[in-house]
Amino acid sequence: MSKPLALPFIPVARSRIADHGIRGLSMRTVAQGAGSSVGSLNHHIGDKAALIGRLIEEERKERRDLLDRWRERTAQLDLADPQVLATVIAAYLEEAAVVRREAAITTCEFLVEAIVDPGGFPTLPGLLDDEDHFWARLLERDHRQGADALARAIAAYCRDELPFSIAAPCHTDYRLLRAATIQRLAEGMAGQASGLSRGFAALVSACGEGNAAVQMPFDLPEGSKRAEVADYAANVMMQMGAAGITHRQVASEGGIPHTSVAHYFPTRDDLMHAAIGSLILRARHEVRGTSLEDTDGSYGLTLIRATHSVALAAARDPALVVFALDMRRRRAENVHAVVSKAIGGSEGLDRAAAQTATMILIGSGLAAMTRGGAGGGKVIRAKDLAQLRTASSNGGASLAARGARPEG
Secondary structure, eight states: OHHHHHTTHHHHHHHHHHHHOGGGOOHHHHHHHTTSOHHHHHHHTOSHHHHHHHHHHHHHHHHHHHHHHHHHHTTTSOTTSHHHHHHHHHHHHHIIIIITHHHHHHHHHHHHHHHHOGGGOTTHHHHHHHHHHHHHHHHHHHHGGGHHHHHHHHHHHHHHHHHHHHHOTTOHHHHHHHHHHHHHHHTTTOSSOOGGGGGHHHHHHHHTTTGGGSOOSSOOOTTOHHHHHHHHHHHHHHHHOGGGOOHHHHHHHHTOOHHHHHHHOOSHHHHHHHHHHHHHHHHHHHOOOOOSSOOSSOHHHHHHHHHHHHHHHHTTOGGGHHHHHHHHHTTTTTTHHHHHHHHHGGGOOOHHHHHHHHHHHHHHHHHHHHTTTOOGGGSOOHHHHHHHHHHHHHHHHHHHHHOOOOOO
């Protein structure tokens, strides 16, 4: 009987997370926002862990309804046609980023936190499985035996792309860059670049045009004590998530007095901004995409997770969008040769396909980290993408042979 009464708390909790991040989720603020009391919230839902569980449960329910709507939308579409599939993927991301914005931010925030605290979000892996299932059901008619592999790749790609789509839904240069990688995703990275993806280098450049000239919204002079303390705060964010950032924790990380942290960053919000600023500087120099095989919480994936934190912060602070997009456009920047050879063999991959593949590996790796690094057969490896590419090449030939589906 209590479950229906709990529903008014769900939109309030989502709004708190969308506006303030996971650190904005407290029983008191949710109860107040719902015009109720903490006692009533505890009675109908339980503690904060139970509230998080209820949010995930509600999202899984909404995803089931979403699947029904998307199956109806695509019933007369040929999803074996890469152009059609690419359009559907883009529309899916845009719906999530705009129409379902608060729900999408909530899920993204949970993913970021679950990577460092899997035990705090025990039901999140089920929601991630639902994402694979969503695409598998959409693709099963037109892709048949190949539906599952492509579905997992699309779900993983969207997992890495979504925070940036939320942060910059109307940024033209980003949308063009995203369209090129979605195109290669829908093509299974088969063949070489064509159409929009042939101009990928120009799209990458345009998405970051003027970034170097944009002044950081944080005063962190290189080599200063202030920058050093901010770096400690960034370490805490990477290790413990945004919820772990406190003056005491940052002081412990740096082995410095609590008063020193408070001197440079008096409030918790100041500390949060300092951590984000340090992460932006760090990511500019160090982001490497992701290891092809390591999905057990390595530094590379932990840093990638931090880029999601910056993108989600940009969703609340437009001044950070340019920095979030700089991180997005650099996906695969320094691993192109490795990814290209591992997946494309001697033929290699074009730049757009390499970035697409890297984002798939990132999305899969992040999901594995929510399971404590124990992704097992759910983890996508380079060899899996090589097989997907081969299958897509064969499928493309079959599509060309049978021609377009008659209109009806």
